[in-house]
Amino acid sequence: xxxYAIIFGVALGSLFIKSIFLCGFSSHRLPSWITxxxxxxxxxxxxxxxxxxxxxxxxxxxxxxxxPKILAGAGAFWIALRGKNVLYTILAGMILLGIFSxxxx
Amino acid sequence: xxxxxxxxxxxxxLPKKPKARAxxxxxxxxxxxxxxxxxxxxxxxxxxxxxxxSPLQTVSFAASVLAGxxxxxxxxxxxxxxxxxxxxxxxxxxxxRYAMYGLSMEPLVREKSILTRIxxxxxxxxxxxxxxxxxxxxxxxxxxITWFFLGASLVLYFFWQTGIGLGxxxxxxxxxxxxxxxxxxxxxxxxxxPHLKGSKRQFAAGTAALASLVLVPLLPLQSGLLASILIxxxxxxxxxxxxxxxxxxxKESKS
Numbered sequence: 001x002x003x004y005a006i007i008f009g010v011a012l013g014s015l016f017i018k019s020i021f022l023c024g025f026s027s028h029r030l031p032s033w034i035t036x037x038x039x040x041x042x043x044x045x046x047x048x049x050x051x052x053x054x055x056x057x058x059x060x061x062x063x064x065x066x067x068p069k070i071l072a073g074a075g076a077f078w079i080a081l082r083g084k085n086v087l088y089t090i091l092a093g094m095i096l097l098g099i100f101s102x103x104x105x
Numbered sequence: 106x107x108x109x110x111x112x113x114x115x116x117x118x119l120p121k122k123p124k125a126r127a128x129x130x131x132x133x134x135x136x137x138x139x140x141x142x143x144x145x146x147x148x149x150x151x152x153x154x155x156x157x158x159s160p161l162q163t164v165s166f167a168a169s170v171l172a173g174x175x176x177x178x179x180x181x182x183x184x185x186x187x188x189x190x191x192x193x194x195x196x197x198x199x200x201x202r203y204a205m206y207g208l209s210m211e212p213l214v215r216e217k218s219i220l221t222r223i224x225x226x227x228x229x230x231x232x233x234x235x236x237x238x239x240x241x242x243x244x245x246x247x248x249x250i251t252w253f254f255l256g257a258s259l260v261l262y263f264f265w266q267t268g269i270g271l272g273x274x275x276x277x278x279x280x281x282x283x284x285x286x287x288x289x290x291x292x293x294x295x296x297x298x299p300h301l302k303g304s305k306r307q308f309a310a311g312t313a314a315l316a317s318l319v320l321v322p323l324l325p326l327q328s329g330l331l332a333s334i335l336i337x338x339x340x341x342x343x344x345x346x347x348x349x350x351x352x353x354x355x356k357e358s359k360s
Contacts, residue, residue, distance in 0.1 A: 003162055013193060018203040020204055022229075037342050041338065042234075043313070046231075047297060052322075076294060086137040086295040093290075093291040
């Protein structure tokens, strides 16, 4: 029962968060400094999600800087900026991480 | 002779159905990132099995919410026997970004009913949101952007749920040396690049990235991510104000 209570909380809370603004008040009523800067949401959110995942590795002690991920991430980012194909970015990142994580230290 | 004559109209009439066309474009747009999303859902399904969840528990969690990172965090914390309130709060904090997604997508769905919007909210994912916003910016005249969103969302939804199921059933087949969890930041990275047009957005993204590197390990309950997002957006706004002001000054000093 404890499990289902947790799931219920997560599901209902998430749906509320996801729909509150999508259903809620019209953005006409929002102050203009918000509506004019909505385009900053995707870059800020995505950059905040990406950066830690490319720099840290999860260890039992917590997050630790992990050089192979940084190098592979930098390589993949270079590809992403150049070519538009998402596939190449993912493949490059995976292959580079495979290579770099083989180096000792 | 019947066969070609029944087939032909399909190809001819499709371009005349703008909704179906938008739906298909949306569905097609997300195909390349399935390579990154699908492994993540496999990992999630595998993690659910490892945690000892029953098939019914797995299915009910998968069906009740669509939010990859929060789902994985929930399963991990549940496995560590964390307090229920803490698990729910963590998952919801991770999902707070969706409130901001909703805020920026609202103008696109303004004509839809509340029930439809709640359904959109349910199937919205990072990827379908990012692709839809990029499409809306590239083709502002697109009348059926919600059909594009539906196409992208439903394809992702289908593969996401299939991946969880496969991961649960076949999890142990995945070789452990494959760094599957690394595909997720790579997917987010390729979603980020189209949104880096203009120095204001670049500045916001750069600040958010730097802030997240400092704050995510420091702040509890995954609140570092939310703080970094707000810092990034705030700095983008200040950056624009500053450049506007300095341009004004330049103009005034010239005249």
